[in-house]
Amino acid sequence: MRDGWILAVFSVPESERDRRHTLRTQLSRLGFGTVSPGVWIAPAHLRTSATDLVARLELTPYVEFFSADYLNDADLTSKIGQWWDMERLHDSYADFLAGSQPVWRRWARRRTATDQEAFADYVPILTQWRRLPYLDPGLPAQVLPADWNGAKAAELFGTIRERLEKPARRHLETTVSLQGEPWSARPTRS
Numbered sequence: 573m574r575d576g577w578i579l580a581v582f583s584v585p586e587s588e589r590d591r592r593h594t595l596r597t598q599l600s601r602l603g604f605g606t607v608s609p610g611v612w613i614a615p616a617h618l619r620t621s622a623t624d625l626v627a628r629l630e631l632t633p634y635v636e637f638f639s640a641d642y643l644n645d646a647d648l649t650s651k652i653g654q655w656w657d658m659e660r661l662h663d664s665y666a667d668f669l670a671g672s673q674p675v676w677r678r679w680a681r682r683r684t685a686t687d688q689e690a691f692a693d694y695v696p697i698l699t700q701w702r703r704l705p706y707l708d709p710g711l712p713a714q715v716l717p718a719d720w721n722g723a724k725a726a727e728l729f730g731t732i733r734e735r736l737e738k739p740a741r742r743h744l745e746t747t748v749s750l751q752g753e754p755w756s757a758r759p760t761r762s
Contacts (some may be wrong), residue, residue, distance in 0.1 A: 575712075578619045579638040580604060580612040584631065591631060598625055603709035605655030613640070613655055615710055652715050661707055662717065665725040668704060672697050672725075676732055687746070690739035694732070701729045 580599060584592035596612075602621055604612040614622065616639065626635045642648050652658060675693050679685070708722055716722070 576616045577640040577642065578614050578616050578622060579607070579640050580614075580622060580626075580635055581638065582610050582612075582631070582635040584634045591629070595626070595629060595631055595635070598629065601706045603706075605652075605709060607655055615712070617710065648715055649717070652711065653717075656709055656711075658717060661704075662719075662721060664704060664707065665721045668700055668725050669721060669728060671700060672728055672732060676728060679732070679735055685739070687739040687743035690736045691743040694736035694740040697729070697732055697736075701725075 582592075582595065584595060599612050599614075599622070602614065602625060603618055604614040604622070607613050619637070619639075623637060626632055626637075642651070675697060679693065704722075704725065713720070713723075
């Protein structure tokens with residue numbers, strides 16, 4: 573891989589097992605795969621996010637980060653399958669495609685539709701999509717399986733969002749208000 577990798581090597585004491593579990597969970601959500609129990613790997617582009625995460629969790633004394641290159645390129649694709657559950661992720665993308673493609677085909681044929689209809693179709697698709705980017709480490713195409721469907725799923729979601737997000741938001745804004753203010757004026761969480 574051209575940009576290399578970041579390794580997170582950690583040993584959190586048994587007395588802080590809950591924090592160790594939190595670290596593992598958060599590294600996984602960030603896109604790290606497991607090389608071995610205390611050695612996690614991710615594409616180098618996740619470096620800043622990873623170091624910020626560890627600082628935020630106040631686990632810096634227990635975690636060391638390394639920049640790395642994988643020196644056995646011929647075997648990298650099989651290692652990817654060991655470090656990440658690519659089959660599960662591929663299946664999750666397949667489920668997304670199977671559920672979203674019929675909805676999109678319906679919308680692609682429609683000339684008109686109500687904002688409420690857009691909302692009813694968009695929210696379940698958005699809900700299903702939201703977790704996928706957190707599970708996907710964002711690996712370059714050259715190390716992904718030949719039948720990888722993540723890019724196709726991302727393209728479909730982008731197309732659906734482009735068509736349905738605005739009318740779905742209009743429906744939300746007309747039906748939900750916060751103390752007389754439109755939904756878009758609602759304060760956001762930090």
